[in-house]
Amino acid sequence: MKVSSRQKVRKGVTKRTRTFEEKKALNLKFYFKAMLHNRHFQLLYVHRLKFELKYFKINFYNLCGFLLSAQIQIRKLTFKI
Incomplete structure (x- = not known):
């Protein structure tokens, strides 16, 4: 029986699960x-984001660094965190 390349399991290669930081x-x-695309839902997402920031204990500077690394261009931050 022919085995497709998808079914072949390469030795030593395991599927890596995401770390907590990556999920965050x-x-x-x-x-x-x-938030950038849905003006209607902005308030909802601001509340949710505030919760995320509190829950993960992220400060604003870390967040700015994350935004730069994620390459998200924000024209105006019209909300306060």
Whole structure:
């Protein structure tokens, strides 16, 4: 029986799960993108983001660094964190 390349398991290569930090970054990236594109939901996302920041104990400078690393261009930050 022929085995497709997808079914072949390469030796020593394991599927890596995301770390807590990666999940956190993806989460924040999602909320920021949503806030940029949906004016209607901005307030909702600001509240959610505030919760995220408190929950993950992220300060504003770390957040700015994250935004730069995620390459999200924000013209105006019209909300206060």
